[in-house]
């Protein structure tokens with residue numbers, strides 16, 4: 001069986017790309033999507049922010065017009081307009097994508113996939129079947145991408161456990177998302193609580209760390225219990241759902257071109273922002289660029305690289321988080337103390353102006369960044385590279 005496009009992995013990146021393809025002039029092109037899982041459970045939630053309507057607004061679980069930052073000394077909130085911070089449940093996204101794609105020449109195969117680059121296209125192996133396609137888009141995450149690379153690059157894990165809870169009395173403000181509550185020990189790495197209220201009595205609370213290794217499960221649970229009782233004064237609540245996740249945070253390069261006809265997408269294609277772990281909005285932007293490349297050049301590789309200045313900032317911030325994690329809290333506090341949240345979010349989305357970059361980067365003391373820059377220069381010296 002021959003297809004125009006083969007997508008390996010039907011998660012966020014694979015399905016987003018397919019949705020982008022069928023939304024425009026490529027709608028009648030044939031697409032094969034090979035995904036090993038049934039994707040019938042809510043295996044994650046995605047949060048992102050936007051100042052324009054997105055195709056997922058209708059299925060968003062919640063949108064927050066205000067953002068809150070708390071570090072102990074600082075307790076700040078902002079109206080985000082024209083931005084809004086919003087959450088999508090994984091299962092709602094998978095169901096929406098399946099329903100939308102069913103109206104187009106899209107074939108789903110549930111199997112473990114492999115792909116081979118051929119002179120005229122690709123061969124995809126899935127189950128016992130063989131398929132061919134002109135182009136392949138690969139979002140299969142390999143275990144080696146989650147391992148530290150013994151090189152000059154930084155590697156941390158963003159790991160978290162979230163509890164969705166229901167309380168008997170109203171305690172939450174469903175208009176305000178708390179992106180950082182840093183009132184917790186920073187001994188194990190940059191550590192914070194992330195609070196997403198859906199109603200006065202219903203919220204998702206996540207205990208999140210940026211550090212090299214994950215914790216034993218009970219440590220996340222103890223921290224969540226402690227925050228609910230000591231910080232929010234809540235002893236009685238019902239646990240509705242649990243979420244645990246690990247997101248790789250690294251400044252190592254991710255090659256996009258995996259063969260003459262194969263493009264890496266999603267996490268595999270380096271779409272996770274190294275300093276924050278956010279990827280969903282970047283995946284949407286990447287999908288639009290891939291489709292534009294196909295339409296304009298007939299091939300998918302004419303996509304712009306990430307702006308070098310953001311790669312540089314990501315690398316410095318990640319280096320400070322990795323080597324001097326105790327400085328994470330004061331750095332974040334000084335950035336939020338001197339900048340409105342909207343500006344910080346645009347910066348984190350790689351969409352700030354140079355002037356805004358300077359306003360953000362000059363907020364914290366320069367020392368940690370200069371030290372990170374020094375380590376970066378030393379690590380890039382030719383003799384260092386030969387030693388590793």
Ligand SMILES: Cc1cc2nc3c(=O)[nH]c(=O)nc-3n(C[C@H](O)[C@H](O)[C@H](O)COP(=O)(O)OP(=O)(O)OC[C@H]3O[C@@H](n4cnc5c(N)ncnc54)[C@H](O)[C@@H]3O)c2cc1C
Nearest residue numbers: 009011012013036044046047112113245266267278279280
């Ligand atoms: C729990 C969690 C929460 C997150 N929350 C956010 C958030 O709030 N905001 C944000 O911006 N980012 C978030 N991220 C980061 C990022 O957006 C997600 O990881 C996102 O799902 C990445 O998309 P992806 O397509 O690269 O990977 P996935 O969505 O994981 O898709 C990859 C797919 O490939 C399939 N697959 C793998 N190997 C094979 C194979 N051999 N054959 C066939 N199929 C295969 C997998 O089953 C999977 O479905 C989160 C990540 C996690 C883990």
